[in-house]
Amino acid sequence: MHPHSHGHDHHHDHPQEPVAAAHGHVFLGEGHDRNARRTMFVIALTAAMMVVEIVAGTIYGSMALVADGWHMSTHATAMAIAASAYVFARRQAHNPRFTFGTGKVGDLAAFASAVILAIVAVFIGWESFGRLLSPVHINFPEAIIIAVAGLAVNLASAWLLRDGGDGHDHGHAHGHHHGHGGHDNNLRAAYTHVLADALTSVLAISALFMGAVYGWLWLDPVMGIVGAVVIARWSWTLIRDAGRVLVDYVPVGEDLPAEIREAVETDRDVITDLHVWQVGPGHHAAIVALKSSAPATPEAYKSKLAHLHDLSHVTIEVQPA
Numbered sequence: 001m002h003p004h005s006h007g008h009d010h011h012h013d014h015p016q017e018p019v020a021a022a023h024g025h026v027f028l029g030e031g032h033d034r035n036a037r038r039t040m041f042v043i044a045l046t047a048a049m050m051v052v053e054i055v056a057g058t059i060y061g062s063m064a065l066v067a068d069g070w071h072m073s074t075h076a077t078a079m080a081i082a083a084s085a086y087v088f089a090r091r092q093a094h095n096p097r098f099t100f101g102t103g104k105v106g107d108l109a110a111f112a113s114a115v116i117l118a119i120v121a122v123f124i125g126w127e128s129f130g131r132l133l134s135p136v137h138i139n140f141p142e143a144i145i146i147a148v149a150g151l152a153v154n155l156a157s158a159w160l161l162r163d164g165g166d167g168h169d170h171g172h173a174h175g176h177h178h179g180h181g182g183h184d185n186n187l188r189a190a191y192t193h194v195l196a197d198a199l200t201s202v203l204a205i206s207a208l209f210m211g212a213v214y215g216w217l218w219l220d221p222v223m224g225i226v227g228a229v230v231i232a233r234w235s236w237t238l239i240r241d242a243g244r245v246l247v248d249y250v251p252v253g254e255d256l257p258a259e260i261r262e263a264v265e266t267d268r269d270v271i272t273d274l275h276v277w278q279v280g281p282g283h284h285a286a287i288v289a290l291k292s293s294a295p296a297t298p299e300a301y302k303s304k305l306a307h308l309h310d311l312s313h314v315t316i317e318v319q320p321a
Helices: 032-060 063-091 105-133 140-160 185-214 219-246 256-264 298-304
Strands: 005-009 269-280 283-292 311-320
Touching: 032 063, 032 140, 032 185, 063 105, 063 140, 063 185, 105 185, 105 219, 140 185, 185 219, 256 269, 256 283, 256 298, 269 311, 298 311
Parallel strands: 283 311
Antiparallel strands: 005 311, 269 283
């Protein structure tokens, strides 16, 4: 055997494929097209509600409604980024210039959306602080009606995008924990924007109701500040998780490297270099370099990794000890 034997294939789909055969690099998420359709439908809902709030706020003289309408426009923009990422990733999935496919395009979009979310949080906090210092007149009945309608739209949108939450796991059929690797961060970003809207609606309704009944005008801006803090925390979490994928960071709790070592290493086979990184939602790639006193073919070592369903692309290098 040559001192450096290389072999790689998309072994999840073609475990016995010859080393020289061409193979695909499509590492899109399990529900990529479904998530794209849902995101586009939510954009339509959000845009419609945005127009209603801006028009109603203008008619009723409520700056709060007008401001919330423009606030919703930032979320619609963020979801448009998410939808565009789905379309681009699908259209360019077979473009060979994307060395490991377009699976991480969604993480790039999620990172951008999270930055927008952070800007929204700062804007809400600043506006709320200003209103706390200088209270403004509020048309409570009209504002409450529109806020309730906005909440209904947000809840419907959240239901459509519910798989983007942390409670659902994409692509983890083998039952092992791999951190956030299986999550579609792009869908999660759209879901987080919808949740942020829902949170601000709930806080606004509570503040408006108490303000109408007890005259507590100060409660509205206080609730705005609370909402801004929560949204900022969500934004940071999303920036962190999407950013980790973009820079190929292996998060704490990701046990795929340990599983690879456990499957491959023996008294005769020792891994000398191991790289594992995420190439798409639920898809990981690995480069495994090992020394062996009784070298086998790369395919023999890949067969030992076939049970790791998150491992979609493997390159093996074997060197005699």
